[in-house]
Amino acid sequence: MKILLVEDNERVRQFVIKGLQEAGHITDHAANGRDGMFLAASEPYDVIIMDRMLPGGIDGLAIIEVLRKAGTLTPILILSALAEVDDRIRGLRSGGDDYLTKPFAFGELLARVDALHRRSQGVNREAPLIVGNLQLDPLTRKVTRGDRQISLQPREFKLLEYLMRHADQVVTRTMLLENVWDYHFDPQTNVVDVHISKLRQKIDAEFERPLLRTVRSAGYMVTARD
Amino acid sequence: MRSSALSLALGYIALGMTALVLFAAPLWYAWQVTIQDGRSEILQADAQRLADIYRRDGGDGLKSFIDARVHMQIANDRILLLTDLSLHPLAGNLPVWPPQLSAIPGNYRIKVDVGEHGVQQSLVHVARLGQYFLLVGRDNKLFAPLERRFWYGLTGAVAVLSIAGLLVGLITRRALMLRIHSIRQTVSAIIHGDLKHRLPTHLSGDELNTLARTINGMLDQIELLVHGVRNVSNSIAHDLRTPLAELRSRLEELSLMRPAPERTFAQVDAAVADVDRVIHIFDALLRLAEIDAGMRRSGFVPLDLAELAATAVEFYAPAAELKNIELEFHAEEPLPAAGDPILLAQALSNLIDNALKYAPEHGVLDVSVRRRADGAAEIAVTDNGPGIADSEKAKVLERFYRGDASRGTPGVGLGLSLVQAIAKLHGGTLELSDRNPGLSVVIVLPVGERSAEPRGAEGSAEAPPAPLPETGSAAAR
Numbered sequence: 001m002k003i004l005l006v007e008d009n010e011r012v013r014q015f016v017i018k019g020l021q022e023a024g025h026i027t028d029h030a031a032n033g034r035d036g037m038f039l040a041a042s043e044p045y046d047v048i049i050m051d052r053m054l055p056g057g058i059d060g061l062a063i064i065e066v067l068r069k070a071g072t073l074t075p076i077l078i079l080s081a082l083a084e085v086d087d088r089i090r091g092l093r094s095g096g097d098d099y100l101t102k103p104f105a106f107g108e109l110l111a112r113v114d115a116l117h118r119r120s121q122g123v124n125r126e127a128p129l130i131v132g133n134l135q136l137d138p139l140t141r142k143v144t145r146g147d148r149q150i151s152l153q154p155r156e157f158k159l160l161e162y163l164m165r166h167a168d169q170v171v172t173r174t175m176l177l178e179n180v181w182d183y184h185f186d187p188q189t190n191v192v193d194v195h196i197s198k199l200r201q202k203i204d205a206e207f208e209r210p211l212l213r214t215v216r217s218a219g220y221m222v223t224a225r226d
Numbered sequence: 227m228r229s230s231a232l233s234l235a236l237g238y239i240a241l242g243m244t245a246l247v248l249f250a251a252p253l254w255y256a257w258q259v260t261i262q263d264g265r266s267e268i269l270q271a272d273a274q275r276l277a278d279i280y281r282r283d284g285g286d287g288l289k290s291f292i293d294a295r296v297h298m299q300i301a302n303d304r305i306l307l308l309t310d311l312s313l314h315p316l317a318g319n320l321p322v323w324p325p326q327l328s329a330i331p332g333n334y335r336i337k338v339d340v341g342e343h344g345v346q347q348s349l350v351h352v353a354r355l356g357q358y359f360l361l362v363g364r365d366n367k368l369f370a371p372l373e374r375r376f377w378y379g380l381t382g383a384v385a386v387l388s389i390a391g392l393l394v395g396l397i398t399r400r401a402l403m404l405r406i407h408s409i410r411q412t413v414s415a416i417i418h419g420d421l422k423h424r425l426p427t428h429l430s431g432d433e434l435n436t437l438a439r440t441i442n443g444m445l446d447q448i449e450l451l452v453h454g455v456r457n458v459s460n461s462i463a464h465d466l467r468t469p470l471a472e473l474r475s476r477l478e479e480l481s482l483m484r485p486a487p488e489r490t491f492a493q494v495d496a497a498v499a500d501v502d503r504v505i506h507i508f509d510a511l512l513r514l515a516e517i518d519a520g521m522r523r524s525g526f527v528p529l530d531l532a533e534l535a536a537t538a539v540e541f542y543a544p545a546a547e548l549k550n551i552e553l554e555f556h557a558e559e560p561l562p563a564a565g566d567p568i569l570l571a572q573a574l575s576n577l578i579d580n581a582l583k584y585a586p587e588h589g590v591l592d593v594s595v596r597r598r599a600d601g602a603a604e605i606a607v608t609d610n611g612p613g614i615a616d617s618e619k620a621k622v623l624e625r626f627y628r629g630d631a632s633r634g635t636p637g638v639g640l641g642l643s644l645v646q647a648i649a650k651l652h653g654g655t656l657e658l659s660d661r662n663p664g665l666s667v668v669i670v671l672p673v674g675e676r677s678a679e680p681r682g683a684e685g686s687a688e689a690p691p692a693p694l695p696e697t698g699s700a701a702a703r
Contacts (some may be wrong), residue, residue, distance in 0.1 A: 084516050185572040194544040
């Protein structure tokens, strides 16, 4: 994946670039709004990571608005030190696709970049999701593993659907809270883990090969790979 | 010195004088016109009578009649003069024909030297009788006192108005200065840091008093906020120190001991967790500050409290199950309200999370949402845990306070104060009450009249319940 990072703090920039490269991505970076806008407008990227407050006269949100007006559809992740919900809403309204508050864990950033990229691929929201021998049909709301039907509570279904839409990608607890429960705060407990282990019991318990895995200090992943 | 009271008084004086002049001028004019008309009629009648004598007795007859009248001094305010055609006086009490008066018949208003009475403004009538000119007139002596009284009266009124106005202005200014001075003293005491001072108020409801009361209300709020900030900074200093100290010693130990890689990484992970704790405290504080500032009202939308609670209960159900706690949920109907869904969800989550923490194994936790008789919405989270002693009830709402029961459990002591701040933002309250055993924490939210109406008809439609923008903004104020 080709990713542009526009971030003025050199330490954060190097940390993120290094991590993205280790994860196998090609990266470009700019330290100010002017260079960032130039790169974003001239090169095709899969995802743009944009710091909200930038030196050089143009701030991140302004760049995003210009890019969107110019017809750029590239998914954009906004990084910001402003944590208030209003700021988040303003950021998303300017044309950003996701919002991550500093300081952040790199795993969180990577997972969100992957999710953004996946979303931009234009998936069929109605097609059945298949991971290994696990199948989830969004229309009939049926879940089967092998030849056995699994009955899930509505929220468990939503949880599994989100995980399967991001199959083979790490999904963080925060992403699950935001997307499955619409909770934009940190409940400070391991409740998400409890939900996951309940779900795991239903889909993995009696099968040899676990599909719902915990990724240490990052989150979870549904995958059929080894 | 400029003073608003004085300028106001001067303005009123000027206004009063204008009114007086506007009142007196037409009166004066009307009076003058009436008198003049009357007098010229009298003069004409006089002249007519003299003309009759002339016609009857001829010029000599008239001359002797005039002489007789002047001699008798019948009326000393009268002017009489008979001249020949070259204006040479023949009879009368004027020594000469007034030089500024032309010899054309008619009425004139001139100054005439009437000898013993000096120069008088007089109305005269000139007539031609054959070979003679006749001049009759009356001086103003009779009306002078009246006019004088009029002017005295007017001047007196002006003087009284000016002096009284000036006095009232000065007194008002003095009273105002006294009150403003006391306000200034109070304010400067506040500027110098003593927030306890309040402006003096009286029982009267005058403007200044109302203003003083409003300002006192503002000062109360400021004092509360400053006090809160002071408390919070003390608490931050204390509560951030703990994880930071742990972090520091952990890192220092790593640097000194240089343990095996595996242990090093475990320590680094622990250090990251320490940092996360610090960040969490900061986030909670920022959110509290944000709520305190009342900025979040913009995020108010119509929502269903019952649904919000149902989601929270469902969210915590597996955790309760894990602890063998029975989690019950009671809600009547949808309970529409206007509020910030994120904050209300966080408040609910905090309450349930707290209750789960303190409820004993195999305990019972009840979440109920209902409308009270007075129309307010009530969200109650009740557990059968150890409860909170009365002496601690107020304290648990303070920021960073952690009761004895919470020792050894994770948390930073911001949970309940956050819930309280959220309830307050929504115009509601947070109540703690004993359940013996256990604790009931109740959020009471006033529900606006219109948003209190059930959605009713819309319920049967297939479309998801549409937001009610009007009720939202009405209740959000």
